[in-house]
Structures are given as structure tokens and as C-alpha cells.
Amino acid sequence: MHNTNEIEVTFPDKSQRSYPSGITGLEIAQGISPGLAKKAMFVLVNDQQWDLTRAIEEDAKVEIITRDHKLALEIIRHDTAHILAEAVKELYPETQVTIGPAIENGFYYDFYREKPFTPEDFPIIEKRMAEIVDRDENLTRHVWSHDKAIDYFESIGETFKAELIRDLPGSEEISIYQQGDFIDLCRGPHLPSTKKVGKSFKLMKLAGAYWRGDSTKPQLQRIYGTAWRDDKELKNHLKCLEEAEKRDHRKLGQQMDLFHFQEEAPGSVFWHPRGWSLYLNFQKFIREKISKNGYSEINTPQLLDRKLWEKSGHWEKYHENMFVTQTEDERVFALKPMNCPCHVEMFKKGIKSYRDLPLRLAEFGCCHRYEPSGALHGLMRVRAMVQDDAHIFCTPEQIKSETARFCTLLFDVYKDLGFHDVKIKFADRPEKRAGSDATWDQAEQALKGAIDSLDLDYDLNEADGAFYGPKLEFYIRDAIGRSWQCGTLQLDFVLPERLGAKYIDQNGDQKIPVMLHRAILGSLERFIGVFLEHNAGHIPLWLSPLQVVVAPITKNLNNYAQIVVEKLRKSGIECDHDLSNEKINYKIREHSNKKIPYIFVLGPREEKNKQVSVRKLGQQSSETLDLDLAIDKLVDEIKTKGKI
RNA sequence: GCCGCCGUGGCUCAGUGGUAGAGCGCACCCUUGGUAAGGGUGAGGUCGAGAGUUCAAUUCUCUCCGGCGGCACCA
Numbered sequence: 001m002h003n004t005n006e007i008e009v010t011f012p013d014k015s016q017r018s019y020p021s022g023i024t025g026l027e028i029a030q031g032i033s034p035g036l037a038k039k040a041m042f043v044l045v046n047d048q049q050w051d052l053t054r055a056i057e058e059d060a061k062v063e064i065i066t067r068d069h070k071l072a073l074e075i076i077r078h079d080t081a082h083i084l085a086e087a088v089k090e091l092y093p094e095t096q097v098t099i100g101p102a103i104e105n106g107f108y109y110d111f112y113r114e115k116p117f118t119p120e121d122f123p124i125i126e127k128r129m130a131e132i133v134d135r136d137e138n139l140t141r142h143v144w145s146h147d148k149a150i151d152y153f154e155s156i157g158e159t160f161k162a163e164l165i166r167d168l169p170g171s172e173e174i175s176i177y178q179q180g181d182f183i184d185l186c187r188g189p190h191l192p193s194t195k196k197v198g199k200s201f202k203l204m205k206l207a208g209a210y211w212r213g214d215s216t217k218p219q220l221q222r223i224y225g226t227a228w229r230d231d232k233e234l235k236n237h238l239k240c241l242e243e244a245e246k247r248d249h250r251k252l253g254q255q256m257d258l259f260h261f262q263e264e265a266p267g268s269v270f271w272h273p274r275g276w277s278l279y280l281n282f283q284k285f286i287r288e289k290i291s292k293n294g295y296s297e298i299n300t301p302q303l304l305d306r307k308l309w310e311k312s313g314h315w316e317k318y319h320e321n322m323f324v325t326q327t328e329d330e331r332v333f334a335l336k337p338m339n340c341p342c343h344v345e346m347f348k349k350g351i352k353s354y355r356d357l358p359l360r361l362a363e364f365g366c367c368h369r370y371e372p373s374g375a376l377h378g379l380m381r382v383r384a385m386v387q388d389d390a391h392i393f394c395t396p397e398q399i400k401s402e403t404a405r406f407c408t409l410l411f412d413v414y415k416d417l418g419f420h421d422v423k424i425k426f427a428d429r430p431e432k433r434a435g436s437d438a439t440w441d442q443a444e445q446a447l448k449g450a451i452d453s454l455d456l457d458y459d460l461n462e463a464d465g466a467f468y469g470p471k472l473e474f475y476i477r478d479a480i481g482r483s484w485q486c487g488t489l490q491l492d493f494v495l496p497e498r499l500g501a502k503y504i505d506q507n508g509d510q511k512i513p514v515m516l517h518r519a520i521l522g523s524l525e526r527f528i529g530v531f532l533e534h535n536a537g538h539i540p541l542w543l544s545p546l547q548v549v550v551a552p553i554t555k556n557l558n559n560y561a562q563i564v565v566e567k568l569r570k571s572g573i574e575c576d577h578d579l580s581n582e583k584i585n586y587k588i589r590e591h592s593n594k595k596i597p598y599i600f601v602l603g604p605r606e607e608k609n610k611q612v613s614v615r616k617l618g619q620q621s622s623e624t625l626d627l628d629l630a631i632d633k634l635v636d637e638i639k640t641k642g643k644i
Numbered sequence: 645g646c647c648g649c650c651g652u653g654g655c656u657c658a659g660u661g662g663u664a665g666a667g668c669g670c671a672c673c674c675u676u677g678g679u680a681a682g683g684g685u686g687a688g689g690u691c692g693a694g695a696g697u698u699c700a701a702u703u704c705u706c707u708c709c710g711g712c713g714g715c716a717c718c719a
Binding site for chain 2: 213224264314317321551553587
């Protein structure tokens, strides 16, 4: 065994070595190899992140983390945030620092300063940051008492930092990092010196942010940056951003001539012919799915008397988000923000028996919500939208089977649409809620039981349910890794009661039905936005508003083009011809930019042999096929939704 | 809603304290051309709205509207 001045270190490969107590991670690395010491960034000591220079005094599991490790990026970003703060303090000493964490792809730092930063400040700040890196300042860790830390930050006028420390448990020791003259509260760890951080960073954008994310608290200025191991990674990331920008559905919407917005209708879409056709294709697709699944489609009014909204609780809970109108007779109406009250009214029409349940009412109802102006964002967040909405009225016993049924439908729909990565979150009872604990127990169990019986994984989204019931949230992952909540299933015990919905059970007693609010796509507007970005505008043939453009090479082929178009249309294919006075190169470019799935090029050879030259979007080469065969292939692709 | 930035022909953008320019698109003409921009000519803008400063405002200031990036919000 070893004496008290020695400690036993266990490495990831399970090998063990003795070291004098108080040895640092850096020294251990040096002992292994100088190369390792050079690449080392920090150490994991018993799975905790430690500075390389921190003394290890007891037996421990030790792993040296090098620049290649995925955890290293986080440290680089965190350190870069500190370097940003140091640079800002040097350049603008009146600024107060607050917090600056590493985030996905980079970091940010929130500052408090009267004068706003502008993007013109970026080069100046970046230059100073580079200087700080060159200075090779050591980052040293100090441990201060709670009071000392508060006194220090108060004394230098850093009131936000002082407030942070004040909120930390008083018994806890406060770790402080110093680099040059800059001293900051930080949990760490950090790299040993600023030089090790490197200069593969870039300040990206400026934004407002509230102190502690609270809109009643002071507004801070947030500087976002990105930071990487080396310039190659940085460049790569900037390129990815460009790619994502190209996918922006607002840009695609314009390029593809799908929709536009204008000042007079903020947050409401003007759908162009092709965009609307796409929209209707989605609607048709969902309509077919739900009609096969036992839903009845209905339609209910847009504008309803204030009294209904008072009864439903929306007037109280949702008033700020509602568009309200008044007619000359002074009656107050509101545009519906949701369909549910109307669906309950529909349910109430006539006496319902338990035999009528479950009753599934679906509606593509246009809902208006007065969303905060700052929240509007293309199709993703609008003020007028249509959901693939439905409400299922059922008995408590039917919750489980209805949930299972819905999940099956939802996965089926997502699969058809090319979303294969779906995550589920289960949001349980929130603090503020209606209904008894017994009811909640029942509801949560029913939902949980249903997911479990379907053998689905889900995460808990604690206390995030609706006030009337627990909900399932369905997140789809898109082609560039982003996650979107689209589908939802919510249990509601409140609204049917408030609006007086009843059914007669087996014993002839009046009962209040349970209501399931559910949507798969969520809002069609938003889903189309997500879908466009997911596919980078390459809409699958079966959903594409315009499926084929027939492009003859010369005027002499116009007649044949006409024949081809007619044949395509007879087979149910959406197509158009391009008889414009342009060369074929131009036509190809034009329709490729518009993301038309197929271009049929016609020349004298094709005409002679009753063929077409098929060019598929995204492919450089083309294939000459007999016209009938080409049509069969497309029809087949449409029928199978592109899945052979 | 909050912070910062932006708002010029259909689109992308340049520009100026003395009422504007390019490319693409559009119209017409020439060209009839095999897989991502052939050539020429022409039309088209009260420079987001209102107020102020000024002899003079698209340009400077303010207010409003809209957009962008975040924050907050997302029942």
C-alpha cells in the first residue's frame, strides 16, 4: 500500500499509479508524455471537471481531457466567454459583467451597460480578445469565503455578480478565477492560460436579454460568439450557418413563389397558388388519415360572442391573446383562438349516450391569436393559423385506448412525411391546476399506461402540463438536427364541465365526458415551414404542388409538349409546360431554382420516339424514357409516397 | 412586449442635405438553341408612414408601422 503522502490514481484503462499527494493534473500528464501535457485541457477527477493546476490530494479516478475530446469544446467556449468579458471590461470599464456560459456552437456573455454595443464594436473587441490570448495570461483559481466575494464584487461595482453570490448557499466556498487583472466568479474549470484557448472564435450577434430571464428585471446586452478548436472547425461552422440560411423557409417561400407577408396583415399569410396547393395537399393528406381513423370533420364559426369565452374561461385566461371586435349594436365578439369551445358546443347538441363515445370531432378551423409582435417569425409563428385539430370526447376508461390510437396515427403520419426521429415528452401536473389530485392521478396513469403499452420512450417534462390536464408533446427532429414540437395530446377535465357537456352512461346517469385535445402537425402554417426547411425546399413528389414541368427545346416541339402535358394531366399529375422563348439551359435553371421535382426535356429525338428526357431535381444527369413508362414511374412514386 | 439593427422599382442591393442607380425579373425584338443565365431595346420608384430641423430632406431628429436577430411569451 502507499503511505499518507502518496495517492493512488486510477486511469480510464484501469491502470493505477502512485503519486505524491498534491500533484496536479498537468504534472500527471507531463509524467505520461510531454505531448499529452501540451494537448491537455483539464482533468476529470472522479468525473468532476478540474483545472489542470489544481492539486489532487486524495486517491482518485483521473482522466486527462485533451483538445480532441468533446468536452474540450465546452471549456474553450466558456474560456472564450471569459476572454470576451475581460476584453469588454478593458475597453469599456463602465460595463458590468453578469453571466457568460458556453452554449451550443459557442457562448454568450450578458453585460450591463448604458450605452448599447453595436456590431461596429465587434472588430475592436475581437482584436482585444486576440491580444489577451497572445498575452498568455494564467487563469488561476482562488477560493474565497462567501462574504469576501460579495464584498469584493460590491467594492468594484459589480452588483450583478454580488447578487449572484448572495443567492448561493452561504456555507459554500466561492471559486474565483483570475486572468490578468480580470477577476470573475466562476465554477470552472478553465484552461491554464489564455493562450491555450486559441483564436478560433468570432463574435456573431447582439441581442437583448433580461437579467435572470425575467422580463421585469433589467435588460442586459448579450453578445453571442462562436468558438472552436481550430480555424478549420470555425470555418466549417460558418459554412453550416450559411447552409441553414439557404434553407430558411421565408427565403424558399419567395424563391418557390409559395407565399408572402405584408405590412397590413402582420403574422398572416398570403398564400400564392403553388403555396396554397401545397397547403391543400397537406390538408388532404391529413383528412384522408383521420377519416380512416374514425374522426368526423366539422366546421364551426370564427367569430363568437364574448359570453361563450367567459364561460369557457378564455376571456379570463387568454384575453390578451384574443382579437376582439365590436359591432354597431355594441355586441362584443372575439375571433376564436382555439376550436375547443366550439367543439364542446357541437358535442352538446342533442343528447349523447355512452354509446356515442368516443366521439372524435376534427376541424381545420382558422384560429386567430394576438401573438406578441416580437414572437412573429415567418410561417413558424403567425397570428392566423389552421391546426389539424380534433377533440375526442370519451369516458375515463377510454383515455388509454384513445391515446394509443392517436400515437399510432401520429407515427404513421410522421413516417409518411419523412420524420423518423420522434421524441415524446410527458408533461405532468403543474403547480397551478384545476381538478382534484385523484383526477390527476387517473389522467396521468392513463396517459402513462398508454405510452407504456405502446412501448414508447418518453422524457418527463415536469410540471409543464396544461392547467386542465397532463399532456404529451411530440418533437420531431429535422434534417439539420433541430427539434420541433408539433404534435400534442392533452387531457382536459375542465372545459367539458365548464361548458356543461354531458352524456348518459349505462346506468342512465349523467356524466361529464373527458376531452382529448390533439393535433399531429400542429399548425399547418408552421408545419409547412418546418417541412420546407427539413427538405431544403425539395418537396416530395406526392406533396408537390407542381410535379412536372415540360420543357421543349425549340418552338417546333411545342405541339408535342402540349400532348405530353395532356397525358400527364390525365394521369393526375400536376404539370405545366414552359414554352417560353428561352434556351433549355435557362429553363433548367429556372425550374431547378423553383424546386420543381421533375423536368421533362423534349427534343426532336424524344418526339420521334414518343419519349421524354427526365431530369430529377437535384440530379445532374437525365434519363430518356418512353413517355408511358415515365408517367407510370411518377404515378407509382406518388402512390407509394416515394417509398419503394 | 423588451433590447439592438434594418426598411430605396416585383426581387437582391448600391447611393446622396439640392427629389435616384445597378443586376435579375417584366414587355417587345433578334436568336430556334440538347440539360443550371444567348443578345438588343424599353417600361417601371412621391426612397415604409407622419411630424420636426433646414432656403432645401430619400439622406439629419422624433413618433408610428413593418421586418430581422435575440430575450420574454407560446394558453
